[in-house]
Amino acid sequence: MSDFLLATAGAILFTVAVGLVRILGGPGDADRMMAAQLIGTGGIASLLLIAAATGARGVDDVALGLAILAAFASAAFVNSGAPAEEPDPNPADDR
Amino acid sequence: MSLALDLFSIAAISAGVFFFLAGTVGLLRFPDALSRLHALTKADNLGLGLIVLGLLPRAESLLAALMLVAIWALVQLAGATAAQLIGRAVRRKGPAI
Amino acid sequence: MSVLQALDVGLAFLVFAVAAWTVFAPGPFAATVGYVVYGLLLSLVWIRLFAVDVALTEAAIGSGVTGVLLIGAAARLRGAETTPAEEALTGLTRLFAAGLCLLVAAALAAVVLLLPDQGPTLAPQSMERLPETGLGNPVTAVLIAFRSFDTMLEKVVLVLGVVGVWSLAADRYWGGAPGEARAERPEPTLAFFAQVLAPIGILVGVHVFWVGADEPGGAFQGGAILAAMWMIVMMARLTEAPQASAFWLRLALIAGPAVFLAAGVAGAVVAGGFFAYPPGLAKPLILFIETFMTFTIAVTLPMLVAGPPRREPRR
Numbered sequence: 001m002s003d004f005l006l007a008t009a010g011a012i013l014f015t016v017a018v019g020l021v022r023i024l025g026g027p028g029d030a031d032r033m034m035a036a037q038l039i040g041t042g043g044i045a046s047l048l049l050i051a052a053a054t055g056a057r058g059v060d061d062v063a064l065g066l067a068i069l070a071a072f073a074s075a076a077f078v079n080s081g082a083p084a085e086e087p088d089p090n091p092a093d094d095r
Numbered sequence: 096m097s098l099a100l101d102l103f104s105i106a107a108i109s110a111g112v113f114f115f116l117a118g119t120v121g122l123l124r125f126p127d128a129l130s131r132l133h134a135l136t137k138a139d140n141l142g143l144g145l146i147v148l149g150l151l152p153r154a155e156s157l158l159a160a161l162m163l164v165a166i167w168a169l170v171q172l173a174g175a176t177a178a179q180l181i182g183r184a185v186r187r188k189g190p191a192i
Numbered sequence: 193m194s195v196l197q198a199l200d201v202g203l204a205f206l207v208f209a210v211a212a213w214t215v216f217a218p219g220p221f222a223a224t225v226g227y228v229v230y231g232l233l234l235s236l237v238w239i240r241l242f243a244v245d246v247a248l249t250e251a252a253i254g255s256g257v258t259g260v261l262l263i264g265a266a267a268r269l270r271g272a273e274t275t276p277a278e279e280a281l282t283g284l285t286r287l288f289a290a291g292l293c294l295l296v297a298a299a300l301a302a303v304v305l306l307l308p309d310q311g312p313t314l315a316p317q318s319m320e321r322l323p324e325t326g327l328g329n330p331v332t333a334v335l336i337a338f339r340s341f342d343t344m345l346e347k348v349v350l351v352l353g354v355v356g357v358w359s360l361a362a363d364r365y366w367g368g369a370p371g372e373a374r375a376e377r378p379e380p381t382l383a384f385f386a387q388v389l390a391p392i393g394i395l396v397g398v399h400v401f402w403v404g405a406d407e408p409g410g411a412f413q414g415g416a417i418l419a420a421m422w423m424i425v426m427m428a429r430l431t432e433a434p435q436a437s438a439f440w441l442r443l444a445l446i447a448g449p450a451v452f453l454a455a456g457v458a459g460a461v462v463a464g465g466f467f468a469y470p471p472g473l474a475k476p477l478i479l480f481i482e483t484f485m486t487f488t489i490a491v492t493l494p495m496l497v498a499g500p501p502r503r504e505p506r507r
Contacts, residue, residue, distance in 0.1 A: 001101055003195040008108050010199045012115045012142075013236070017206050019119035020229060021213055030128050030185050032225045034135045037177050038122060040255070041139045041170055042115055043232045045146045048163065049108070050239060052150050054196070058244040058408035060162045061400055062235060062251050065413070067166045068393045069255035069420055070173035071180075073228055075382055076260040078180040079427050080267030169392070176385040183381070 002053040009049035016042035033077050040070045100152040107149030114142035128185045132178055139174030143167055200240055207233045220266040228259045244408035245331040248400065252413050256420035257493045260427070264497070326475030328406030335410065336478045340467045344452040347485060350492045351445050358436050361500040367437035368501035375429035386428035393421040401486045405475070411482040415489025422494045433498045435505055441491070448488030452481050 016039045023035040044066050051059035114137055121134020147167045154160035210233060214226035231254025238247035318330055318338060325333045335343045361368070401414025425431050434441045455477060456467040463470040469477050 001104070004105060005108070006195045006199050008112050008146075010195075010202050011112050012146075013206065014202060015112075015116050015119050016138075017210070017233075019122050021209060022123055028128065029221050030181055031122075031131060032222055033177075033181055034122060034128075034131055036225045036229055037174070037181075038115075038118055038135050038138055039229050040232060041143050041174065043236060044166065044170060045111065045115070045143050047236060047239060048146065048150055048166070050199075050236070052153055054240075056239060056242055056244060058248070059239055060159065060166070061403070061407075061409060062239065062244060062247045063166050064162065064169070064396055065248060065251045065400070065417060066232070066235070066255060067169035067173065068389065068396055068417065069252065069259075070170055071177045071385060072256055072420060072424065073225075073259045073263055074177035074180050075385070075424065075427055076263040077267065078184045078382070080264045169389075172385065172388060176381055179381040 005049045005053035009046040009053070012042050012049075013046045029077070033074055036073055037070070040066065040073075044070070104149040104152055107145045111142050111145035111149065114138050114145065118142060129182060132182055132185070136174055136178045139170060139178075143170055203233070203237060203240065207237060220269050221263075224262045224266040227262060228254065231255070231258070245329070245410065245413070248408055248413040249416070252400075252416035252420070256416060256423070257497060260420075260423060261497045324471070324474065325469075325478065327478065329404060329408065329410070331408070332404050332410050332478075332482075336482060337469065337474065340452070340456065344449055344456065344467075347449045347452070347488060347492075350489070350496075351449065354445060354492055354495045357496055357500055359500075361436070361502070364504055365501040367435060367505040368503045369433050369435045369505075370495070370498035370501050370503075371426060371433040372429055373503070374432040378429045382428040383430055386424045386430055390421045390425055393417060393424075397421065397486075397490070401482065404482070405479065411485040412489060415486040416493060418486065418490035419493035422490065423497055426494065426498065433495070436501045437505055441495075444491040445488060445495070448481075448485035451484040455481050 016035075020035040020039050023031050044063050047059060047063045047066070050056070051063070118134050118138025121137070122131050125131045125134055144167055147163045150163055151160050154163060207230065210226055210230045214223050214230055217223035217226050231250055235247040235250040235254065238244070238250060315330075318334055321338075322328075322330055322333050325337045327333045327337070397414045397417035399414075400409040400417055401411055402409075404410030404414065426433055455469075459468040459470075460466045
């Protein structure tokens with residue numbers, strides 16, 4: 001069963017990383033950000049699988065930390081890409 | 096009983112891997128940024144969700160199981176927020192930002 | 193080759209591929225995203241090396257503080273991606289720089305490969321003396337007890353970093369607040385996210401600090417998560433960065449190293465050695481110092497990310 005968990009961890013990591021390496025070339029920065037978001041989730045999944053297979057202690061805290069910070073890169077990306085002064089084109093959508 | 100639980104784990108985790116694969120393929124193949132975003136969120140919810148589901152029977156304690164669910168819930172929150180933020184940025188500025 | 197070994201080899205290959213991609217990426221933003229992912233993969237590598245404390249640091253700093261800092265910097269450079277200095281770089285200079293980097297990498301690789309199988313280590317001594325500190329986590333014991341002077345100075349470096357960032361402010365902004373003002377109407381998605389996440393994140397940060405005594409974790413990791421929570425609330429513009437001249441901020445920035453240094457000097461008087469802890473009191477004293485260190489780290493890192501003051505000081 002451990003081997004199965006490790007193999008799936010590897011499979012997920014490989015899948016999302018291949019996606020990342022391909023999409024980092026573009027087309028746009030938004031796509032790069034999405035790839036980073038995907039590898040963040042994939043990394044957490046692999047981490048949980050590896051932890052379950054090897055029984056390493058304290059790994060759940062690492063996964064928890066990664067989960068809490070998972071949206072930070074995207075938030076920084078949007079914050080810096082869209083100046084704060086810019087008015088929302090459709091403020092009514094937000095309600 | 097343990098065999099049944101193992102089979103359950105294998106089924107759920109394999110399904111999770113499938114959603115990660117689907118999310119990646121979508122990210123690479125879909126024609127525009129918003130569709131790619133749609134593919135991404137499936138991997139976030141279902142991929143990690145199914146893997147956590149598969150790992151639950153193997154958790155050492157109730158606390159460890161709750162921790163797994165909490166991690167999933169936090170990734171949900173982060174994924175939903177990131178998708179909203181990226182989606183709005185794409186709509187506002189066009190996909191090339 | 194077992195599945196575990198295959199996974200390790202694959203992981204190493206991935207780290208290498210993402211690193212190479214980061215170097216050859218088209219433009220600063222793509223390189224930054226590559227670097228953030230590289231950090232994430234490294235924390236998986238640290239897990240495989242059973243260095244969970246380091247993995248936690250890498251996760252907390254890489255995804256939080258440095259990720260936000262670098263992405264913000266890359267986005268700010270987007271308009272001016274070819275600076276005059278960059279244009280002045282000839283092919284020869286680039287080649288020279290690349291050669292130099294390769295040389296450093298090769299030297300490091302050689303050193304690592306030439307290490308004896310049983311390298312010189314102080315690990316057995318550390319484990320032997322661990323009970324005297326009252327701690328269960330040897331990493332925390334090394335950081336706060338066995339090499340406490342280094343750890344204290346590392347925090348001083350962080351404070352000096354903030355001073356360096358502030359010194360970039362224009363004269364008229366000196367003492368003012370960095371970053372953007374609090375928004376009348378914050379971006380709703382980010383505001384909601386920050387409001388939900390911050391309380392949970394603060395709880396997790398304190399938890400990581402607290403378990404650091406016996407399990408992987410500690411002041412730096414906990415402080416970095418707390419720092420990220422302050423950052424997200426500022427990024428959502430629910431609150432704004434304090435003025436650089438605020439007395440409480442200055443106090444918070446030096447609290448950790450100051451308490452640490454005071455404990456060290458007190459050790460010279462009470463326990464017979466600079467940075468010695470009195471027997472039996474080591475653990476409470478360490479936790480006391482770490483509390484202030486965590487607080488200082490949680491204040492220092494967001495100030496580094498917020499950048500130099502950009503608004504005129506209010507009186």
